[in-house]
Amino acid sequence: MSEMISTSGLTKKFKELVAVNQVNFRVAEGQVAGVIGPNGSGKTTLFNLLSGYFPPSEGQVTFQGEDVTGQPPEARVAMGMARTFQLVSVFDHLTVWENLVLSNVRFRHNGSWLTNFFFKNARKKAILEYCQESLDTVALSDQAGTVTSELSYGDKRMLEIAIALSLKPKLLLLDEPLAGLSDHEIGEVIELLQKVKSDFTLVIIEHKISKIMDLVESLSVMNEGAIICEGEPDEVLSNTDVRECYWGREDC
Ligand SMILES: Nc1ncnc2c1ncn2[C@@H]1O[C@H](COP(=O)(O)OP(=O)(O)OP(=O)(O)O)[C@@H](O)[C@H]1O
Ligand SMILES: [Mg+2]
Structure with a gap:
């Protein structure tokens, strides 16, 4: 299998x-x-470095074989990297549909893309199709005209994921997508991720390991800024260092 993303000596x-x-x-x-x-432990900071929100103090990020360390977030989006944020970050006063379209303008922002969006109908049509498709995927199509403030927290999460999906990612980075959700909503997000995961490479940050055990094929454990263990989930969870740093501190 070829490499989607890697870092070398990455430090912030x-x-x-x-x-x-x-x-x-x-x-x-x-x-x-x-x-x-x-x-x-540095999980979100790692995502901020992967997605270009912060420059690293040292080290490199390689995405699809290309050194992107100096590339801004929008260049990485254009190359196929999308992310969601730990705190829900949609515009409450806009409708669901407006959030989707505006985010496409915002995250794909660069001179040529804007020109393409506004002046090239084919490009615009494709983007609007991606937005509709992703709304269907997260089952929010009938809420397209709803003002986002009226959505449940779970549906706002789904909208965020829809925004990320509409960017047609090759790599999707999800920062604690299950945080703050009810058990029922967690089940819906996991079901959605199971359904779409074959379309891209997925990296998911999660606090409670048990929630993602059935979803992930590998686990990396961070502690105090470093990856202290990685491998298959079962192996990782039986590692002594992991148990020491993780177990006992919280409910896993
Ligand atoms: N912009 C920033 N300026 C200064 N310190 C920061 C900044 N962002 C993160 N930190 C610090 O870096 C460390 C790692 O934070 P980070 O948010 O990456 O952890 P995390 O593993 O995502 O934690 P959580 O599980 O609470 O989300 C913390 O000590 C945090 O206070
Ligand atoms: Mg975090």
């Missing part, structure tokens, strides 16, 4: 705090990978 320092410390992370094409770890 916030003054004296080393949030991500010499991380060598690798995800093969088509893989479903989980990243777990206690609060503040």
